[in-house]
Amino acid sequence: MRQAPGDAPPEEDTTMSRIQLRNRGLILEAALEVFSKQGFRGATLDQIAVEAGLSKPNILYYFDGKEDIHVTLLDQLMDRWLAPLREIDPDGEPLEELMCYVHRKLEMSQEFPRESRLFANEILQGAPRIGPHLERDLQPLVDWASALIQRWVDAGALAPVDPRHLIFSIWATTQHYADFETQVGVLMDSAQVHSGAKAHLDVLFRRLLTP
Structure with missing residues (x-):
């Protein structure tokens, strides 16, 4: 069977600790909730931090900012x-x-x-x-x-x-x-x-x- 175009998804980064992976997952889940409601322009890092139950500095430890997320x-x-x-x-x-x-x-x-x-x-x-x-x-x-x-x-x-x-x-x-x-x-x-x-x-x- 001929395959459709597209590469396989990248492998997950296994160098992160379990806690880091958990926190990163919490941030992305929270950001998905915020972005889907507020859009990119209306969303803020503070909103994502509150939704994730993490501090804003903690968010910035994992991501360079709102656009990176x-x-x-x-x-x-x-x-x-x-x-x-x-x-x-x-x-x-x-x-x-x-x-x-x-x-x-x-x-x-x-x-x-x-x-x-x-x-x-x-x-x-x-x-x-x-x-x-x-x-x-x-x-x-x-x-x-x-x-x-x-x-x-x-x-x-x-x-x-x-x-x-x-x-x-x-x-x-x-x-x-x-x-x-x-x-x-x-x-x-x-x-x-x-x-x-x-x-x-x-x-x-x-x-x-x-x-």
Whole structure:
């Protein structure tokens, strides 16, 4: 099976002590909570320190500042965010491969809503810190997936569709449930949101893609 573009994630630094790893993890978890609510501009090191239960000097022992923490989170996020697209199997059944991708992206909006909002906030600001990732990691992966989808369309395995707009539509319809979680919660019973979304998107994309 031909692999999608992208390098394996870097190995974890094993030179840190257990306490250092724990504190670093606390800081990143706290920062994810703060950044996902306040955005980069609204977040402060003081807020992250309070959320982590650590002092501000302790935060600065592990990271050079707010931007260093933010970039670290984005670096970690990109590999996780791109994994489902990399996992599409060129030798699999085309419709089912794409539906698995839709389902996994929807599951991620439920499992990782803060990460989704972190990414969305960065993009809305013009991607000042994640721009290199978009060019180095995202663009070749989307090029690869688009070419694969086009081959499936040309072979008659999928209905005619613009591959890039299809990918954009999948992102828009799945990540909406994380990025607009508060609005969705007001408009729907939260217990039924994701089960209903899965059923709706399954019908939507199967009808679109079935030859």
